[in-house]
Amino acid sequence: MMNRLLLGSTRLAFRKNTLSSATKFAKSSNIILNSRFYSTSNSEKQQDPKSTPPPRSSNRGKIAILLALLAAGSTIASISIQKSGPKELVEPEKQKAFKNGDVSVIFVLGGPGAGKGTQCANLVKDYGFVHLSAGDLLRAEQKRPGSEFGELIAQHIRDGIIVPQEVTIALLRNAMKEEFSKGNTRFLVDGFPRKMDQAITFEDEVATSSFTLFFECPEEVMLKRLLERGKTSGRTDDNIESIKKRFRTFVETSYPVVEYFEKQDKVVKVSCDHPVEAVYAEVKKAIKDKINIDVK
Numbered sequence: 001m002m003n004r005l006l007l008g009s010t011r012l013a014f015r016k017n018t019l020s021s022a023t024k025f026a027k028s029s030n031i032i033l034n035s036r037f038y039s040t041s042n043s044e045k046q047q048d049p050k051s052t053p054p055p056r057s058s059n060r061g062k063i064a065i066l067l068a069l070l071a072a073g074s075t076i077a078s079i080s081i082q083k084s085g086p087k088e089l090v091e092p093e094k095q096k097a098f099k100n101g102d103v104s105v106i107f108v109l110g111g112p113g114a115g116k117g118t119q120c121a122n123l124v125k126d127y128g129f130v131h132l133s134a135g136d137l138l139r140a141e142q143k144r145p146g147s148e149f150g151e152l153i154a155q156h157i158r159d160g161i162i163v164p165q166e167v168t169i170a171l172l173r174n175a176m177k178e179e180f181s182k183g184n185t186r187f188l189v190d191g192f193p194r195k196m197d198q199a200i201t202f203e204d205e206v207a208t209s210s211f212t213l214f215f216e217c218p219e220e221v222m223l224k225r226l227l228e229r230g231k232t233s234g235r236t237d238d239n240i241e242s243i244k245k246r247f248r249t250f251v252e253t254s255y256p257v258v259e260y261f262e263k264q265d266k267v268v269k270v271s272c273d274h275p276v277e278a279v280y281a282e283v284k285k286a287i288k289d290k291i292n293i294d295v296k
Contacts, residue, residue: 097173098207103180104291105207107199108190109258110215112246113222113229115272115279119215120188122280126295127186127287130179134192137171138163139235157237160245162253165198173206186293195253196260211290212261213283217272219247 106129108116120131142153149167156163176187189209193199203209223243230238237246261267268286272279287293 094205096205096207097177098180100208102185103176103207104186104293105209106188106291107192107209107212107261108188108215109192109212109254110272111217111219111222111250112243113225114215114217115225115276116190116215118276119213119280119283120190123188123283123287126284127293128184128296129186129188130176130184131188131190132172132175133190134168134172134194135190137175138168141167141171154236158242160237160242160249162194162249165195165201168192168198169202169206172202176206193254193257194249196257199257199260209261209266211266211268211286212258213286214258214267214269215272215279216269221273222247 108120110116117133120129120133123129124131138153138157141147142150142157144150147153153163153167172189172192179187193202226238226243227240229235236242258267268290270279270282270286284295
């Protein structure tokens, strides 16, 4: 809509400026014409007082006609631009991959080591959700032979920084479409969105989320869990340096996403500094309250 308003203003300004220029040109030409006529007449009077200057009205009429044609031509050009402009300058609105009501999407956020994977596994078992881990999809794409994004993903994971949203959202969209074709409509999107632009783009282009599960956990507890996991996980980012970078990234870029959805009353916060069973009881309550579905 903003593009259309700006385009309309530009066309109007172009038309006004063109007509204004034509008017100014007409006035200046008329002044020059009068001055030349006056000057020529005086000169002729001085050379031959008895002679009568030839009539100039026909020349002035021709110039007036030419100026009128110039103004009309400018108006036609403006109308032509107005008709053809939108086809080139206004982009068509993108359609979502899934209409509202087609799927249920729950974003699962929390610091690294907060226990998101454990709780998602419980929801898959009891509610039939499809668990889509953004991190797992990225790592799988990194290892896929011939992937054009493999090295880029590997570098970002090692550095503890966020992979460009175009890559992550494309992987999520494709995975959801594949599962949807099998009849699955409930999705847990784990570890996503990590930034505001990801949140907005996903909801504009893929699907609107039902709500966000946010697992709160003290940093020292998450660090202990990740270092223990690193002994057997084989993940390149389960080391002290990468973990600290991931903590900083989450606080700086991911927590604003939680605040964004919280203003829409679409966030349920669950404390993870408790036994797994107690945490899961809170998660099940959130599922019941927000989307009103029961255990299978």
